[in-house]
Amino acid sequence: MSxxxxxxxxxxxxxPLRSARERFVLDGAVYLDGNSLGALPAAVPGxxxxxxxxxxxxxRIRSWSESGWWTAPERxxxxxxxxxxxxxxxxxxxxSTSVNVFKAVVAAIRMAGEERDEVLCDVTTFPTDGYIVESxxxxxxxxxxxxxxxxxxxxxxxRTAVALVNHVDYKSGRLxxxxxxxxxxxxxxALAVWDLCHSAGALPxxxxxxxxxxxxxxxxxxxxxxxxxxAYLYIRSALQDxxxxxxxxxxxxxxxxxxxxxxxPADGAVRGRVGTPDILSMLALEAAxxxxxxVSVDAVRAKSLALTDFFLQCxxxxxxxxxxxxxxxxxxxxxxxxxxxxxxDAGKVMAELISRGVIGxxxxxxxxxxxxxxxxxxxQDAHTAARVLGDVLAGR
Amino acid sequence: MSxxxxxxxxxxxxxPLRSARERFVLDGAVYLDGNSLGALPAAVPGxxxxxxxxxxxxxRIRSWSESGWWTAPERxxxxxxxxxxxxxxxxxxxxSTSVNVFKAVVAAIRMAGEERDEVLCDVTTFPTDGYIVESxxxxxxxxxxxxxxxxxxxxxxxRTAVALVNHVDYKSGRLxxxxxxxxxxxxxxALAVWDLCHSAGALPxxxxxxxxxxxxxxxxxxxxxxxxxxAYLYIRSALQDxxxxxxxxxxxxxxxxxxxxxxxPADGAVRGRVGTPDILSMLALEAAxxxxxxVSVDAVRAKSLALTDFFLQCxxxxxxxxxxxxxxxxxxxxxxxxxxxxxxDAGKVMAELISRGVIGxxxxxxxxxxxxxxxxxxxQDAHTAARVLGDVLAGR
Numbered sequence: 001m002s003x004x005x006x007x008x009x010x011x012x013x014x015x016p017l018r019s020a021r022e023r024f025v026l027d028g029a030v031y032l033d034g035n036s037l038g039a040l041p042a043a044v045p046g047x048x049x050x051x052x053x054x055x056x057x058x059x060r061i062r063s064w065s066e067s068g069w070w071t072a073p074e075r076x077x078x079x080x081x082x083x084x085x086x087x088x089x090x091x092x093x094x095x096s097t098s099v100n101v102f103k104a105v106v107a108a109i110r111m112a113g114e115e116r117d118e119v120l121c122d123v124t125t126f127p128t129d130g131y132i133v134e135s136x137x138x139x140x141x142x143x144x145x146x147x148x149x150x151x152x153x154x155x156x157x158x159r160t161a162v163a164l165v166n167h168v169d170y171k172s173g174r175l176x177x178x179x180x181x182x183x184x185x186x187x188x189x190a191l192a193v194w195d196l197c198h199s200a201g202a203l204p205x206x207x208x209x210x211x212x213x214x215x216x217x218x219x220x221x222x223x224x225x226x227x228x229x230x231a232y233l234y235i236r237s238a239l240q241d242x243x244x245x246x247x248x249x250x251x252x253x254x255x256x257x258x259x260x261x262x263x264x265p266a267d268g269a270v271r272g273r274v275g276t277p278d279i280l281s282m283l284a285l286e287a288a289x290x291x292x293x294x295v296s297v298d299a300v301r302a303k304s305l306a307l308t309d310f311f312l313q314c315x316x317x318x319x320x321x322x323x324x325x326x327x328x329x330x331x332x333x334x335x336x337x338x339x340x341x342x343x344x345d346a347g348k349v350m351a352e353l354i355s356r357g358v359i360g361x362x363x364x365x366x367x368x369x370x371x372x373x374x375x376x377x378x379x380q381d382a383h384t385a386a387r388v389l390g391d392v393l394a395g396r
Numbered sequence: 397m398s399x400x401x402x403x404x405x406x407x408x409x410x411x412p413l414r415s416a417r418e419r420f421v422l423d424g425a426v427y428l429d430g431n432s433l434g435a436l437p438a439a440v441p442g443x444x445x446x447x448x449x450x451x452x453x454x455x456r457i458r459s460w461s462e463s464g465w466w467t468a469p470e471r472x473x474x475x476x477x478x479x480x481x482x483x484x485x486x487x488x489x490x491x492s493t494s495v496n497v498f499k500a501v502v503a504a505i506r507m508a509g510e511e512r513d514e515v516l517c518d519v520t521t522f523p524t525d526g527y528i529v530e531s532x533x534x535x536x537x538x539x540x541x542x543x544x545x546x547x548x549x550x551x552x553x554x555r556t557a558v559a560l561v562n563h564v565d566y567k568s569g570r571l572x573x574x575x576x577x578x579x580x581x582x583x584x585x586a587l588a589v590w591d592l593c594h595s596a597g598a599l600p601x602x603x604x605x606x607x608x609x610x611x612x613x614x615x616x617x618x619x620x621x622x623x624x625x626x627a628y629l630y631i632r633s634a635l636q637d638x639x640x641x642x643x644x645x646x647x648x649x650x651x652x653x654x655x656x657x658x659x660x661p662a663d664g665a666v667r668g669r670v671g672t673p674d675i676l677s678m679l680a681l682e683a684a685x686x687x688x689x690x691v692s693v694d695a696v697r698a699k700s701l702a703l704t705d706f707f708l709q710c711x712x713x714x715x716x717x718x719x720x721x722x723x724x725x726x727x728x729x730x731x732x733x734x735x736x737x738x739x740x741d742a743g744k745v746m747a748e749l750i751s752r753g754v755i756g757x758x759x760x761x762x763x764x765x766x767x768x769x770x771x772x773x774x775x776q777d778a779h780t781a782a783r784v785l786g787d788v789l790a791g792r
Contacts, residue, residue, distance in 0.1 A: 025453045033457045040453035045445065048676070052444060056622055057421045057436035061429045061755065069623055096671025098645035099495055106535075123657070128646035128671060131659040135642055139502075139535045146657070171655075218672070226452055227465055227675035246531055249494035250524035259567075259760055261519070261542070263527040275492025275524060276614070279623035280444070280677045359457065364655055 004314055004383050011310065011379040017303050020375040023291040024224075030358045030381045030388075035198060035338050035371025038224030038288075047287035051280060072282050073251075073273050079289045080223070080232055083297060084196060084215070085206040090234050092272045093219070093282060097197060097231040098128045099247070100216040103272060104233060105136040105164055106246040108191040108214055111239060112161035116190065118143050120152050120163035126170040129195055133164050139246075149176040153184035160190040162213075167205065168198035168336030171363050172327040175203070175336045179210045186211065197221060201292075202337035202374070203301045207234055214239070222337070222373055225285035233272040240268055249274035291375055303374035304337040307382050311339055311370065314386030323393045327367065338371045341389075349392055358388045400710055400779050407706065407775040413699050416771040419687040420620075426754045426777045426784075431594060431734050431767025434620030434684075443683035447676060468678050469647075469669050475685045476619070476628055479693060480592060480611070481602040486630050488668045489615070489678060493593060493627040494524045495643070496612040499668060500629060501532040501560055502642040504587040504610055507635060508557035512586065514539045516548050516559035522566040525591055529560050535642075545572040549580035556586040558609075563601065564594035564732030567759050568723040571599070571732045575606045582607065593617060597688075598733035598770070599697045603630055610635070618733070618769055621681035629668040636664055645670035687771055699770035700733040703778050707735055707766065710782030719789045723763065734767045737785075745788055754784045 012018060025040040055067040064070050077091030084091075095103075109119065121133040123146040130146065137144040147155060152163045163185055168175050182192040191213040199205055201222025207215055215234040219225035235243050245265070250256050251273035254266045265271045312326060327340040343349055343366060350362040360370040370385060390396075408414060421436040451463040460466050473487030480487075491499075505515065517529040519542040526542065533540040543551060548559045559581055564571050578588040587609040595601055597618025603611055611630040615621035631639050641661070646652050647669035650662045661667045708722060723736040739745055739762060746758040756766040766781060786792075 025449075027454065031456065037452075037457045037460075039456065040448065045448050045453075048444060048448060049441065052436065052441050052622075052680075053421075056433075057441075058423065060427065060435065061433045061757065062750075063623065064433075095491065095495065096645065096674075098647075098671035099491065099643060102643060126646075127649070127655050127657060127659075130657055131644045131646065131649070134659065135644055139642060220672070226448075227459065228672045228678070229676075230674065231671070246535060247495060247498055248527045248531055249492065250522075250527065251494075253523070253527070257760070259523050261523060261526055263523075263530065275494035275627070276616070276624045278492075278626065278674050278677045280625075280680055281674045282624070284448075284676055354458075361457065364653070 004317060008379040008383040011306070015303065015379070017295065017299055017374055020291060020295060021378065024376045026376060028357065030384050032358065032360045032370040032372065032377065032381065032385055034373030034377070035221050035369070036361055037220055037227060038222060038373065039376055041224050041288040041291045043287045043290050044226065044284050048280065048284050051283045069277070069279050072279065072286065073277050074270055076282060076286050076289070077232055077269060079286065083292060084200050084234065085204060086208050086234055090237055090269050091232050092269045093232045093285065094230050094273055094277050097195070097216055097218045098132050100231050100233045101129050101132040101164065101195065102136055103245050103247055104193045104214040104216055105133050105162060106140060107243050108162035108193055109136065109140045109142060110244045111242050112191055116159055116161035118145060118159040119161055120156065121146050122149055122152065122165045123147055124169050124171070125164070125166050125195070126197065129164055129166070149181050153181045156185050156188035156190050158189065160185070160188055162191040162193055164193045164195065166195045166198065170198055171340060171367060173336045173338035173340050174329055175199070175334050178205070178212070182210050182212055198336055202304055204297050212236065219285050224288045224291060226281060226288065229281050229285045230278055235269050235272055240271060243271045245271060247274045251275060251277070295375070300374045304372055305332050305335065307372040307374065307377055307379065308335060308337065308339050310379055311372065311382040311386060314383045315341070315389065318386045318390035320390065320394050337373070338369055341368045342366050343368055343393070352392045353388060356388050356392070358385045400713060404775040404779040407702070411699065411775070413691065413695055413770055416687060416691060417774065420772045422772060424753065426780050428754065428756045428766040428768065428773065428777065428781055430769030430773070431617050431765070432757055433616055433623055434618060434769065435772055437620050437684040437687050439683045439686050440622065440680050444676065444680050447679045465673070465675050468675065468682065469673050470666055472678060472682050472685070473628055473665060475682065479688060480596050480630065481600060482604050482630055486633055486665050487628050488665045489628045489681065490626050490669055490673050493591070493612055493614045494528050496627050496629045497525050497528040497560065497591065498532055499641055499643055500589045500610040500612055501529050501558060502536060503639050504558035504589055505532065505536045505538060506640045507638050508587055512555055512557035514541060514555040515557055516552065517542050518545055518548065518561045519543055520565050520567070521560070521562050521591070522593065525560055525562070545577050549577045552581050552584035552586050554585065556581070556584055558587040558589055560589045560591065562591045562594065566594050567736060567763060569732045569734035569736050570725055571595070571730050574601070574608070578606050578608055594732055598700055600693050608632065615681050620684045620687060622677065622684065625677050625681045626674055631665050631668055636667060639667045641667060643670045647671060647673070691771065696770045700768055701728050701731065703768040703770065703773055703775065704731060704733065704735050706775055707768065707778040707782055710779045711737070711785065714782045714786035716786065716790050733769070734765055737764045738762050739764055739789070748788045749784060752784050752788070754781045
């Protein structure tokens with residue numbers, strides 16, 4: 001047994017989160033793509049079968065009240081809240097991340113007022129956020145500037161209405177400075193909208209603590225909600241009565257069953273809802289969130305950093321020198337929960353890794369992404385992945 | 397056996413759609429609320445279990461390609477197409493009806509051009525459409541007028557960009573004149589957006605035949621897709637290259653995995669997609685649509701009219717005179733697939749009906765709604781519902 005193999009076994013044995021792995025349906029694969037689609041939590045199939053057979057099939061329409069369907073968006077939002085450092089009553093679940101970016105950015109522009117005619121967007125953002133922010137700027141007559149998070153902090157000024165920033169960069173895995181950028185935006189009188197897709201469930205976010213105004217995130221990565229599971233929207237309590245949604249559907253009406261022709265928004269985060277909630281996907285997510293029972297986000301973060309450190313150490317030992325370079329910051333303060341390695345022929349390399357049971361993903365033009373999901377990724381997984389990568393790159 | 401009981405039995409025996417009932421999970425209840433939430437199709441639980449266990453749990457990320465997840469919105473759109481009289485390639489599934497109304501109305505306003513500064517909306521619409529159209533008008537600087545469908549046809553003029561009209565009114569069950577109103581809008585140079593929530597799956601729509609520009613609909617009523625199942629958007633082929641979405645998410649990009657910072661829309665109806673599709677709900681819908689195999693919409697319409705006629709005949713016979721009045725047009729050309737009865741204390745009456753196993757719903761202030769879903773509603777159901785209503789209103 002090599003030193004690293006032994007070390008991996010020891011670290012797994014000492015891992016305080018090791019029992020969380022049993023809450024998932026896993027097989028022999030080394031699954032390092034949980035930052036794209038989280039693994040299946042074991043509680044989901046049974047719950048979903050109950051939702052389908054009993055709640056839909058037997059209770060049918062009565063389930064809107066009797067099975068708690070109607071209030072699911074805010075109930076599940078409150079379940080996500082502690083994972084992102086939010087007190088209850090500030091998150092609703094529903095729609096896609098893209099649609100929630102639109103709601104958040106347009107609402108923020110409206111809160112900022114007419115005289116603030118500029119919108120900033122993280123230039124390294126996952127593209128959909130950029131497209132949607134561009135649409136929000138176009139529809140509200142604002143100018144859009146794409147800047148790095150550092151530039152956003154430096155250049156926000158009296159014309160800035162809002163900036164949309166990613167907490168963790170989807171490609172490099174870089175962790176951006178949420179407290180610092182938010183403070184800089186606030187100092188300029190602007191609002192901060194954070195995209196938490198690649199951070200929530202992997203590291204502490206601290207939305208309330210850092211005074212974030214609005215935030216969005218998906219639930220199918222580190223939150224394991226299932227393919228295309230509904231996204232969520234955080235609206236800070238103090239801003240809820242000024243949240244003027246561009247998508248004022250009947251679910252955000254103060255009296256949704258009053259069927260009033262005039263729109264009067266509900267109080268609270270419910271104002272961020274739009275149409276009828278997508279119940280099957282939403283209740284699968286609710287079951288999936290049970291894997292977080294008794295888990296502290298700080299413990300997740302500690303294991304995440306240990307895993308990515310260990311993986312980088314294994315890559316240095318197992319991969320012939322010069323064949324890969326890490327895009328992921330070495331500094332813990334700047335690292336999310338993935339490692340991105342630049343490598344020649346990355347698309348082909350990833351296909352070969354997958355065929356050997358190491359599942360990561362490829363991002364154009366030359367990036368291998370490996371996501372580390374502390375609830376179910378082991379140190380032995382990290383070592384195996386590095387060893388197989390070394391084999392592939394050495395032509396073994 | 398009374399005459400009507402006998403007649404109901406005879407008509408069920410002669411019903412060419414009677415075997416379709418076996419495609420659903422039903423119990424002893426008389427379920428006349430399929431116009432709110434369709435019953436559970438028998439194919440759904442097994443399909444969803446496979447999606448969860450095998451596609452998500454085992455194949456995980458590979459399912460985006462190997463299980464056809466990525467292309468589900470347009471594939472399932474093509475499955476809905478024949479039910480609404482559309483050729484393939486014009487419908488995408490995803491998001492809620494409200495979000496699709498926003499996409500359709502904003503896109504139509506943009507197609508109509510700057511000089512058309514007025515938007516019309518069906519004054520009797522289900523409220524969410526009105527709220528969303530108001531937001532679309534506000535965000536594009538247009539004036540909104542709420543009119544009846546007849547007024548829309550009469551008053552559309554050179555300032556009119558688009559009108560949103562409901563094919564069947566959610567409250568009264570009235571069928572609006574889709575061909576006539578669409579033709580009047582076109583004669584004025586305006587576009588027609590139809591909301592098909594209460595018609596698709598219950599009667600012929602003829603989107604292509606009547607030259608409808610854009611249409612939206614939900615899938616959880618007569619299409620039985622499950623609670624909050626994703627909605628759909630129809631974009632007429634000839635307009636697709638001019639469809640400029642206010643929600644240009646990465647799923648509508650010509651090269652979604654290219655991760656380009658600039659938005660370049662895909663060709664075709666795919667342009668109506670936004671974010672990551674909600675796979676669990678979407679594939680449950682796909683299984684649900686199998687109940688339509690071999691079913692003609694004309695046969696559904698014939699049975700629907702026969703059922704609502706028969707129900708009205710039974711109500712006349714079983715309910716003491718003067719206690720209810722029908723809001724639903726007697727003329728077949730103006731009738732959808734529900735019967736709305738006005739009645740004193742309607743909320744309490746419906747609660748009592750439900751406690752006796754007849755499931756309809758109540759709409760403010762005084763309306764009892766009974767939906768007739770020809771694939772699984774029998775003539776005996778219609779008779780039983782009228783008999784029990786008579787009992788309740790007579791204090792029996």
